Amino acid sequence: MALLAAIALSSFVLMSSPTGDLAISSIKVVSSNARRYPNKKQDLAFVHFNITADLTPLFHWNTKQLFLYLEAEYTNSQGVKNEVVIWDRIVRRKEDAFIKFVGKNKYMFRDPSSSFRNIPPANYSLKYNVMPYVGVLTYGEAARTSEAISFPPTQSRL
Amino acid sequence: MFTEELKAFKRLGFRHVLLQVLNFASVIASGLMIWKGLGIITNSESPIVVVLSGSMEPAFYRGDLLFLTNPPNELYKTGDITVYKIPGADIPIVHRVLETHDVKPKRSSKSKSKETTSSEVAANQRILTKGDNNYVDDIELYQGLEWLERKHIVGKVRGFLPYIGYVTIAMNDFPQLKYALLGGLGLLALLQRE
Numbered sequence: 002m003a004l005l006a007a008i009a010l011s012s013f014v015l016m017s018s019p020t021g022d023l024a025i026s027s028i029k030v031v032s033s034n035a036r037r038y039p040n041k042k043q044d045l046a047f048v049h050f051n052i053t054a055d056l057t058p059l060f061h062w063n064t065k066q067l068f069l070y071l072e073a074e075y076t077n078s079q080g081v082k083n084e085v086v087i088w089d090r091i092v093r094r095k096e097d098a099f100i101k102f103v104g105k106n107k108y109m110f111r112d113p114s115s116s117f118r119n120i121p122p123a124n125y126s127l128k129y130n131v132m133p134y135v136g137v138l139t140y141g142e143a144a145r146t147s148e149a150i151s152f153p154p155t156q157s158r159l
Numbered sequence: 160m161f162t163e164e165l166k167a168f169k170r171l172g173f174r175h176v177l178l179q180v181l182n183f184a185s186v187i188a189s190g191l192m193i194w195k196g197l198g199i200i201t202n203s204e205s206p207i208v209v210v211l212s213g214s215m216e217p218a219f220y221r222g223d224l225l226f227l228t229n230p231p232n233e234l235y236k237t238g239d240i241t242v243y244k245i246p247g248a249d250i251p252i253v254h255r256v257l258e259t260h261d262v263k264p265k266r267s268s269k270s271k272s273k274e275t276t277s278s279e280v281a282a283n284q285r286i287l288t289k290g291d292n293n294y295v296d297d298i299e300l301y302q303g304l305e306w307l308e309r310k311h312i313v314g315k316v317r318g319f320l321p322y323i324g325y326v327t328i329a330m331n332d333f334p335q336l337k338y339a340l341l342g343g344l345g346l347l348a349l350l351q352r353e
Contacts (some may be wrong), residue, residue, distance in 0.1 A: 005320070036298075066217060068255070068291065072179050072237050082261040084237045091291065093217065108296070113260055113285070130238050137318050140238060 003158055008063050009136025015061040021054025021100070021144035023071070023127045025047075030117045030155045036109075044117045044155055046110040048073070048087055052102045052127060054143045059131055061097040067092040068130040069100065072108065075123035122149035183348040203229040203314035208242055208251060209324030214290030215216070215240070215253055222325030225253065226280060227314030232277040232283055235259055235309075240316040241288060245302050251313055257296055260306070282309045306321040 026049045035043040050071065059067055070089040076082045087106035092098050112120055126145040132138055197206045210219045218240075219225070227242055235241065237256050240330040242250050244251040264283045285306035301307060330337040 009318075068218065068238065070238055079263065081263060082259075084259045086237045086257045089291075093215065108257065108289075128238055130240075133319060135320055138240070138316060140236075 005135050009133065010067065012061065012063040012131075012133055012136055012139075015063070017058040018141065019054060019056045019058050019129070021052065021056070022124060023054075023129055023146055024051045025125055025146060026050060028150060028153060030152055032155050032157055035115065039117050041092035041115065041132070043050050043111055043115045046106075046117060046152060048106045048110060048125075049104070050088075050125070052100055054100040054127060056092060056098040056100060056129065056143065057095055059129065060098055063133045063136060065093075065132050065134045067098065068132060069127065069143075071106075071125060071127050073123045073125050075121055077112070077114070077120055083112065098114070116119065117152040120152050122151035124149050160334045167350070178257050179349050183345070186348070195279070195302055201228040201230055202332040203227045205251075205313060208253070208313070209327050210253055211250060211328070212252075215255070216292045218291055219253060219319070220321075221267045222322050222328050224317035224322075224324040225316045226320075228317050229312065229314040234281050235263060235286055235315065241286070241307075242313040242316065243288065243307055244313055245300065245304070245311055247302055247309075248300075252288075252290075252297070252300065253316065254293075256286055257289045260285040276288055284309055286312070305338040306315065 002082070028049075029047045031045050031047065033043050033045050035041040052071070054069075056067060056069070068089065068091055070086045072084055072086050074082070074084045086107075087108055087110045088104070089107065090100070092100070114120075124146055127143045128140065129143055130138060130140050194206075198204060200206075208225050208227060210221055210223045210225065213221060225240075225242070235256055238257055239256045240253060241256055242251050242253050261280060262280045262283045262285055285308060287296055288307060289297065297307075298305070304311075330340070
């Protein structure tokens with residue numbers, strides 16, 4: 002029991018911060034049909050991005066895995082703050098912790114108003130969750146876009 | 160087989176048996192007090208839960224023990240792991256937050272105050288979750304709801320202890336084990352001589 006507690010506490014000491022770089026290469030907004038209501042229109046955003054990040058400092062003896070996720074955040078004109086995860090990856094080994102990824106969002110990116118018209122520009126950030134073998138879950142941010150990126154006008158097809 | 164013990168039991172006398180029963184009761188009561196106390200501190204109806212499914216693998220496996228908190232005026236963020244219980248579903252689900260939308264609380268005519276408190280904002284937050292090991296988000300699990308709301312959420316996972324909770328899963332799968340364990344503990348408590 003004491004050993005478990007010692008291991009859990011040691012991860013606070015071993016904690017260090019990673020470095021990374023995130024660039025959004027293109028965004029498209031496409032009109033589509035809503036998932037639940039086939040007659041309703043729903044705008045979907047397609048975000049292409051590059052990630053390079055060195056997450057190896059996060060791996061120590063009490064790191065079971067990393068949950069890495071790319072999040073879009075924006076506040077709409079009514080003042081409603083939105084956070085949407087558009088991509089994620091689970092990293093289980095230190096050898097895989099140097100991330101180089103070029104691609105597009107994995108999860109549907111949509112706004113509850115079903116349209117991206119008049120939605121202010123969004124910030125994108127690469128965040129991580131360190132999951133231990135035993136102890137406390139910790140969160141952090143590896144990279145962030147330097148400025149907010151606006152949504153283009155809707156196009157009818159990709 | 161039990162003649163020795165029974166004889167010892169008779170020797171102890173009525174008062175002693177009563178004392179043992181009281182001791183036993185106080186052990187159970189203090190256990191319950193600790194559980195409920197933890198529940199009040201963490202603002203969660205069950206601050207410790209056991210993972211029952213594999214939908215969060217490889218982060219959590221069946222039988223892992225999770226420690227939860229549910230601060231009333233703190234918003235949930237993406238990447239947080241929540242435990243939620245949809246009315247009508249019988250077991251709580253442990254999944255990660257995929258989307259949050261901090262919708263402004265509606266102004267009802269009854270409420271006098273102009274300011275919206277942070278707990279009111281938190282209560283109106285809309286959340287979408289997904290299991291790490293599932294391909295799609297949880298909207299099918301919400302039983303017709305569009306979003307998860309704060310009232311459905313039991314808590315946020317803060318700490319993690321592997322495998323310990325498997326005892327409870329084993330007890331549910333093999334009820335005999337449960338009765339054997341309870342009976343054994345009960346007998347032990349009653350027959351202790353000190």
